[in-house]
Amino acid sequence: MKVIVGSEEKISALIAEEFIKQVNAKPNSVLGLATGTSPLGVYANLVKANKEGRVSFKDVVTFNLDEYIGLDGTHNQSYRYFMNVNLFDHIDIDKSKTHVLKGVGDYLAYANQYDAEIASFGGIDLQILGIGSDGHIAFNEPGTPFDSLTHVAELAESTIVDNSRLFNDISEVPTKAVTMGLKSIMNARKIVLIATGINKAKAIKNLLRGDKTEEVPCSILQDHPDCTIYVDEAAYSLVK
Numbered sequence: 001m002k003v004i005v006g007s008e009e010k011i012s013a014l015i016a017e018e019f020i021k022q023v024n025a026k027p028n029s030v031l032g033l034a035t036g037t038s039p040l041g042v043y044a045n046l047v048k049a050n051k052e053g054r055v056s057f058k059d060v061v062t063f064n065l066d067e068y069i070g071l072d073g074t075h076n077q078s079y080r081y082f083m084n085v086n087l088f089d090h091i092d093i094d095k096s097k098t099h100v101l102k103g104v105g106d107y108l109a110y111a112n113q114y115d116a117e118i119a120s121f122g123g124i125d126l127q128i129l130g131i132g133s134d135g136h137i138a139f140n141e142p143g144t145p146f147d148s149l150t151h152v153a154e155l156a157e158s159t160i161v162d163n164s165r166l167f168n169d170i171s172e173v174p175t176k177a178v179t180m181g182l183k184s185i186m187n188a189r190k191i192v193l194i195a196t197g198i199n200k201a202k203a204i205k206n207l208l209r210g211d212k213t214e215e216v217p218c219s220i221l222q223d224h225p226d227c228t229i230y231v232d233e234a235a236y237s238l239v240k
Ligand code: GLP
Pocket: 034, 035, 036, 037, 038, 039, 065, 066, 129, 130, 131, 132, 133, 137, 138, 139, 159, 163
């Protein structure tokens, strides 16, 4: 794993350039996208680059990592809604080529064919990840098998607490989600992970200095052949 340390502004711009490079080299790239506050700066940079004509997303295919069970795509905390308002609505992407797991209805059937659907497009070329304070990636909480594909996951108590800041009340935070598994994520050809703030410092230390163990889901990334970790000073502070 490579590590790049810089301000949130700087690392967001650097990751955006990786996406721009990828899409300009292969206009029909398959991109793996993440939600959460961490990738917001990256998405803002991509919107700007698209408006400036530096990149076009019109042939791009996207797959998102996860979705809360119980929220449909119009709910303002659903990940489909997040992707629309923070990225898709502002770029020249064909929305029919954007895939987000379903949180309602036949969500299980959709989840069960998600990995095959990704494979049918040739697999993910470039995947962006955030990280949970407990070391989760997507919604793969501690204890998730390393060989997991897309599945239903129970959210850890700490994740419910972390994510409650975005809801009116903690009781509104869904307790389950559908998520790409750890193996699904590892299948991506290239991975970039972004982490900022002191709340992520322990997870980053475990990722960069800890053992590879299912108790620390992100530690599986230690085995990925092309994974770069982008952190700010606060998130990196326990590593030095
Ligand atoms: C959620 C998402 C993860 C994300 C994490 C961190 O639990 N399922 O994909 O990485 O939150 O979110 P944030 O970037 O807001 O700290």
